[in-house]
Amino acid sequence: MMQEQLNAVVLPNENGFFGAHGGKIDHPGLAVAMAEIEAGFRSIIGDADFIAEMKRLQQTYVGRPSPLYHAKTLSQRGAQIYLKREDLNHTGAHKINHCIGEALLAKKLGKKKVIAETGAGQHGVALATAAALVGLECEIHMGVVDMAKEHPNVARMKILGAKLVPVSAGAGTLKEAVDSAFGAYLQDLQHSMFAIGSVVGPAPYPELVAYFQSIVGHEARAQFQSQYGGLPDEVVACVGGGSNALGLFNAFIDDSAVALVGVEPAGEGLDTQRHAATLTLGKPGVIQGFHCYYLQDENGNPAAVHSIASGLDYPGVGPQHCHLKDIGRARYETATDAETLAAFLTLSREEGIIPALESAHAIAYALRRAAQLDGSQRLLVNLSGRGDKDIDFAIEQLKL
Structure with missing residues (x-):
């Protein structure tokens, strides 16, 4: 590149x-x-x-730097999983x-x-x-x-x-x-x-928000090198508009050996109309004043979208992510509502961390990916928010 x-x-x-x-x-x-x-x-x-x-x-009010955490129980599946704990920021998210x-x-x-x-x-x-x-x-x-x-x-x-x-x-x-x-x-x-x-x-x-979110990636890169040596093999984050993902990705863009992976909401399935997988199935065009990939109906208007996570329920996506896709520097995977709920429960019960449903999309991919790799591989996931806001809804969906 x-x-x-x-x-x-x-x-x-x-x-x-x-x-x-x-x-x-x-x-x-x-x-x-x-x-x-x-x-x-x-x-x-x-x-x-x-x-x-x-x-x-950032230091005295937000509580930065947010810690980097090795999720050892989740890591028993294969690859080692590390979490950038943006959920611990004041207000509970990035x-x-x-x-x-x-x-x-x-x-x-x-x-x-x-x-x-x-x-x-x-x-x-x-x-x-x-x-x-x-x-x-x-x-x-x-x-x-x-x-x-x-x-x-x-x-x-x-x-x-x-x-x-x-x-x-x-x-x-x-x-x-x-x-x-x-x-x-x-x-x-x-x-x-x-x-x-x-x-x-x-x-x-897009530039303004990315600038202020870039602290996530710069912190995470320095922390990973200091605490664990070297760099992760993949950095992973959920993608709706894309701020938490870009915040993490930015510091690793020049590290060609580090894969950048965004995880979009597949909702009830990519073969249905009930998803918000913009980069996976969207087409280029202009929405709300900027050009990006977005999900379109038969008339080229923004399509109705769905995600179990309200923060990912958007038909467009940030232009930097579109460019990363175009030049092949990042790849974009998906997680369904069902996979996301399962990941929400898994992280809660195996590590004692209740994630936001948005962040649980990235956890769902990491669990799936870890099982495909061996213990020498390392996945760094941006845990972009905590799940306090989702507890009542999740309990209802999980029938707990």
Whole structure:
């Protein structure tokens, strides 16, 4: 793989593209707002005082570095399985990594409010937390289906002071929440900032979110070398929009011997319409202001999608992942709802760690893959979130 191809994964070109994917929005009002956010982002990442404040909050507020854990019981299946414990971050997932950055950026730009979508509620909770920390109003748009599934996170957002907007249009899930949040943002571009929850959307969001999530991979790479010697054979993460996966992948992109594996939701099966396997079965096109692979209906519109994990229930995917797929640097596997529930229970009962259903997709693949390899092979999995939010729903599904 040529070096310029690798650089294109990490940084977009001047038009916001990673290879053939990404791009800037052509909506007049939003284009101006995106340019303001991009200029602010470029400014803060070169500001020593901002970097120092981020590092302080990462250590004293988020609880970084998150530990690397050798799951020895799971590893009895074959390959050794290691977990990057993002579930131990404050708010319980990787989302806090970019939410603090977005909140500080909004404050720097003189905004009064942050507006965002959320699926499983982890981004909503993290953004509400960050907004409370820096003194901003927070408005979260969430599909009614996801609100019913993720009641604990709904309660957390309310306690943290966020205004929660239920979205009942369409399927009432993540895509509709994004549409609704962008609509609200358009009504108040001067005083608010859209704080997107993944590496999706028009430029500069894919680069911005990837920048703040990159700490996951840089920590994990250094920890693995220090604690276990060398590098893992595969790094694994679930993929919906793709922020936790890209956060882990980024530090290993130049390590050609390390396989990058994203795990998408196969839902009720790839031979059904009840899945969200975007990179596996999607087609290229433009969705919500950026170019990517997305699941389409017969008319080329975003298809209805499904995943047992609300945070993966999205028909598109981040442009960096699309580019990684195109150049063959990453491969994308799938896990069904049934496999995910089984992995959720296995990790809980064999290691005493209850994962988010999103993260359980990556665990499902790791268990399957470990059995195909011997004990000398090493799999590093991003445990992107904890399962507190999913407990009631999982108990119902598992009939416990």
